[in-house]
Amino acid sequence: MKDDLRNRFIAIVGDAHAATADNDIAPHLREWRARWTGAAAAVLKPGATSEVAAILKLASETGTPIVPQGGNTGLVGGQIPDASGKAIIVSTNRLNRIRAIDVDGDTMTVEAGVVLQTIQEAADAHDRLFPLSLAAQGSAQIGGNLSTNAGGTGALAYGVARDLCLGLEVALPTGEVLDDLNRLKKNNTGYDLRDLFIGAEGTLGIITAAVLKLHPKPSGRAAAFLAVPSPDAALTFFRQARSRCGPSLTTFELMARMGIDFTVRHMHGARDPLDQAYPWYVLIELSSGRSEADARAELDHLVETGFGEGTLADGVVAESEAQRQSLWHLREAMSESQIPEGGSIKHDISVPVSAIPAFLDEADRAVAAIVPDARPCPFGHMGDGNLHYNISQPVGWEKADFLVTTDKITPAVHAIARAHHGSISAEHGIGQMKRDELAEVKSPVALDLMRRIKTAFDPAGIMNPGKVL
């Protein structure tokens, strides 16, 4: 990029909020697992929506590619520019104010750069719950959560990011600002623009602020770690729990034994709460608006029923908050504990929940046919039909030798998900990772409509090029 153009961009945010030196921009050019790296002409950190809009206006006029970036925790490379070095990264780090909290209306208005955990804590301080919850919540920003329509462990009862947003403020590629900070639950006045920007991964504009939906804070929670003989038994137990507890069932996570082995082996302080090993585990949590005792009584009854009917093989109900957190730790460490085991091929699939057992059976067999000693380590949000079907390398292999089989394993796994009317990206998005595959899984009609929207909103094609479409 020529210096005079770069300087025009920098002048919008001021020297203090622009980075061009290699050392300064390096952290923005690399995804945390080093799976995607890129280059950029500058990183700009605007402090106001008007500055974001001015950047996009200049970018449209000069054909400059723009890559929006929040907490840089995305898993599909959506926040990383290509290697050309032509792009400007627009970081939302400084758009970090909570603008308003309406306790009666159950809304919080936040800027895009507020960290998810900060939002959870602010809601909690007002006796409310913001239920979006995911492993990266300590650094992920809400703008990125909305742009990727994040899922996480709260989606079973409360929905995904899309379901937790009422309104948006968006800087458009034209340099205009869409002020649609709607705080109303019901507002039928024209097309739903909000849901176009949610999940668009920064290809239509930059979300600069959002109105979030808050929920009543549960008065009590109860959690259990339960062993089941098979995914079929887990499904049976899910049916019972869902049907009996309805919206009180706030977590239903499935984990394979392999993941518990890895976690106990590698994570400090983690231990298997049961005396013997079982092939599958469920982490279940109930919430009650009444009391912790009420949640606990409901969970006890559910678990007793599960034992009585032979659905459950073993299990432990958390007796204290500390024990509840240690059960959660087993689940949350699942991703990190795979790292010491070498190469891992990861998938983020969803299928109708009734198809989970068949998917697991078929995927395990397909993987074994390609790499016989590969170690599937599936876990995830079974209640949403969403599994992270990850596969660790065979013991003793070279990491690279295993990762090269991604070209065979991933298409096989995705084909099985699709055969069950499933998705190849349940909650992580498309980014650059799955862009080529999108053309295979969406119909030409859907792709054509998406391209028409892209052209209508971003005629200069500056917004996050090379991502999604």
Add this chain to the structure above:
Amino acid sequence: MKDDLRNRFIAIVGDAHAATADNDIAPHLREWRARWTGAAAAVLKPGATSEVAAILKLASETGTPIVPQGGNTGLVGGQIPDASGKAIIVSTNRLNRIRAIDVDGDTMTVEAGVVLQTIQEAADAHDRLFPLSLAAQGSAQIGGNLSTNAGGTGALAYGVARDLCLGLEVALPTGEVLDDLNRLKKNNTGYDLRDLFIGAEGTLGIITAAVLKLHPKPSGRAAAFLAVPSPDAALTFFRQARSRCGPSLTTFELMARMGIDFTVRHMHGARDPLDQAYPWYVLIELSSGRSEADARAELDHLVETGFGEGTLADGVVAESEAQRQSLWHLREAMSESQIPEGGSIKHDISVPVSAIPAFLDEADRAVAAIVPDARPCPFGHMGDGNLHYNISQPVGWEKADFLVTTDKITPAVHAIARAHHGSISAEHGIGQMKRDELAEVKSPVALDLMRRIKTAFDPAGIMNPGKVL
């Protein structure tokens, strides 16, 4: 329309499924309150999605206006053509199959013409709940419910129509069919096309089928009809109920005394369940996944707290299913019971729920300043911040003399809603009724984005012209 063109349209569905004679098409040209009437060249009743698509293709090629119509229960004239007689009405009456029910996945796939009540009954037969519920449910069709993003009495706990739909099949103006019958709760693969068609009121395409989200059927429900001294007291009680009961609070409706007077006076079998008159009433319902006794115990506790703190003035908790239904009858008859009282000026506003008392106070005073003896009869979904702020004519006036004051009253009421960051159309949509007002309440940026979408999807401008935009 020339006969040969009309005949080409008729040939797509067959003579037996096309109406052109005045008598046959008359019911499709008139909204049920006779507020909007129009003319049409023909009414076509396609029996398959491919026929709908073929109609739209021919319409695009020949510039023929298309007006989609479901159960013809809309309240803003969206389903009624203009007076030119150039339009073809496409009725979804024959697209009336339930295609599939997935009990584990909590989904039902239905065609656009299935009547809402039929869907509720089918869900119930499978021990599931489809919570969309509204007065016209005996004839309203799901295609129209989705196209207008209908609200109703179930929205407090379960959301509006948008929140109850996972996927769509849509016939596009180009004659293509978008097959996006997604059954997955999590599926982040590209732009959210579904939510563009939901609420677009048939201006972007015709929804031909949908995947609906089912919920667990509550094991028990408990309802109460409670008198409160003021909207402020109703708000206090709402806060208590929401905070204590969370998602178990499935109904929170507010009614003014005037509406109870009208209902008792005009509706067969309706009676005031309380011994004396109070200015305001709340209809509250709790649902429990456990049992009816559990719901009842929770409601009793909540009501006792309300009495203990002086929030409630009087009330009755339903002792039987028959009594529960008679309490609901008071609420559901609220619209119809206004008809014998003469002219009524109606509004469908929403504001943040904490602004409901101020809105009511200010709106009553604004109306009194215009027509001193007018009789406000507000009622509606207070928990959603959504009120039907209807005003009956003064006793003894000519209906027409009152209705002519709409030009003064409606702008005054809408201005008050907007001053509270509210909406002029909470759940009924824009249609032809509020089309001119849309330009006042949406920003030029939002309107421009909507027009770009409209042009990108419907370049020939055939879809429901004169509605929304």
